[in-house]
Amino acid sequence: MASLFVQNAGRQQCGAGCGWGPGVRDHFVLQHILSGRGSCVVDGQRHALEAGDSFLIFPDTTVQYEADREEPWEYAWVGFNGAEAGRYVEQTGFSRQSPVCRGDGGGQLPRLLEEIRGARGTAMWNDLRMTGQLYALLAYLVESAWDSRPARRDGDSCAEAAADYIMRHYAEAISVEQLAEHFALSHSSLYRKFVRRFQKSPKRFLLEYRMERACQLLAAADLSVQEVAVSVGFDDPFYFSRVFKELVGVSPRRYAREQGKAAGGSGEGE
Numbered sequence: 001m002a003s004l005f006v007q008n009a010g011r012q013q014c015g016a017g018c019g020w021g022p023g024v025r026d027h028f029v030l031q032h033i034l035s036g037r038g039s040c041v042v043d044g045q046r047h048a049l050e051a052g053d054s055f056l057i058f059p060d061t062t063v064q065y066e067a068d069r070e071e072p073w074e075y076a077w078v079g080f081n082g083a084e085a086g087r088y089v090e091q092t093g094f095s096r097q098s099p100v101c102r103g104d105g106g107g108q109l110p111r112l113l114e115e116i117r118g119a120r121g122t123a124m125w126n127d128l129r130m131t132g133q134l135y136a137l138l139a140y141l142v143e144s145a146w147d148s149r150p151a152r153r154d155g156d157s158c159a160e161a162a163a164d165y166i167m168r169h170y171a172e173a174i175s176v177e178q179l180a181e182h183f184a185l186s187h188s189s190l191y192r193k194f195v196r197r198f199q200k201s202p203k204r205f206l207l208e209y210r211m212e213r214a215c216q217l218l219a220a221a222d223l224s225v226q227e228v229a230v231s232v233g234f235d236d237p238f239y240f241s242r243v244f245k246e247l248v249g250v251s252p253r254r255y256a257r258e259q260g261k262a263a264g265g266s267g268e269g270e
Contacts (some may be wrong), residue, residue, distance in 0.1 A: 004082035004138075006130040013074040014038070019066030027081035028089060029057040030137075031065070032109045034075030040065035042099050048102050049073070052103045055093040063210060076113040080134055082217075087167075088138045090187035091160070093145040112137040158183060162190060166206050169177045171233045210234070211247045218252055219259035225252045 007027045011034075022041070032054040040055050041046050041064045049055065051073075057063050061082070067073045093101045104110075116137065119129035160181055175216045179202055180190040210232040217228045229240035244252050 002082050003084040003126070004088070004134060005080065005132060006116060006134050007079035007081055009076075009120060009130070011074070011076045011114075011117060014067035014072045016069040016072050017066060018072065019064065021064030022062050023064070023203060024060050024062055025057050025079070026059055027079050028059060028085055029077055030113075031055055031057070031075050031077040031078045032104070032113055033076045034076055034110060037068035037071045038066055038073040038075075039068075040100070043096075047100045049100065053100060054104065054109065055100045056089070056092075058089075058096050058099065061099075076110060076117065078113055078116050078134065078137065088142070089144065092138070092141040094141075108140055109137075112140060158185065158190070159193040162194060162202060163198065163205060166202070167209055170206060170210050171231060173233065174206060175190040207243060208247060211244055212242060214240075214252065215248065215255065215269070217258040225256075228252065 014036075019038075027039040033049050033051050035051045036046070037050045039046055041047075042055070042057075043062055047055065055065075069083055112133065116130055116133040119126055119133055165179065165182065166174065176190065177187060180187045183190065185193075191201060194200070194205065198205055200208070214228050214232045217223055217231055221228075223231070225241060229235075229237040232240070234240035234243075241252055244255075248255060250258070
């Protein structure tokens with residue numbers, strides 16, 4: 001699965017009482033109210049919505065929404081998914097417990113959604129443009145959420161920035177000392193912030209993320225164990241295999257076989 005992609009996008013003027021559900025989607029859907037009123041019910045909780053509000057439908061979550069009968073809404077939406085979609089959404093103001101955001105303080109959502117919709121087409125570059133605009137939309141949501149939570153930025157944001165750095169540089173030689181230096185923190189300060197935010201050390205976070213990526217490669221690509229090891233930042237395939245088995249519970253070869261792939265190559269035994 002791609003890191004992030006647009007599944008659908010559009011704009012709709014609804015009639016009185018027009019709605020959808022209850023049902024579930026298999027991807028994220030962000031809907032922004034351009035005018036009028038309506039409501040959505042997420043996991044049994046009703047939310048009244050008006051122009052400027054937005055709500056996010058999470059995958060596999062029961063939802064129902066309906067336009068007001070007196071003042072039916074018009075809304076713009078984008079449906080999206082991808083291997084990294086959930087991680088990006090976590091940094092926004094939306095959550096499964098709080099799927100509604102009131103008002104668009106910066107007033108940019110209508111424009112960003114329209115740019116995604118305007119990039120639609122059948123050519124490959126249309127998909128690339130839509131994905132680029134989706135990244136811009138999520139960046140705006142993340143920035144807006146962080147700007148509204150200044151108290152969080154001193155503590156959790158340091159750990160989250162370090163975690164994001166790890167996830168972007170996991171294939172490189174990363175040490176906790178280098179990570180702390182990059183963020184102008186002491187080793188102990190970074191460790192404390194990381195454990196408070198993620199309930200695990202930076203080193204453990206790095207190892208688990210590398211194993212997560214290794215699992216994806218073993219399941220999706222016809223690579224040798226040695227190739228996978230190098231791809232996730234291990235110079236020694238024997239050490240990689242030992243760590244993989246400790247964290248995942250089976251050897252890389254066995255994991256690959258169980259996923260229907262043959263992970264050939266040297267440097268790993270059962």
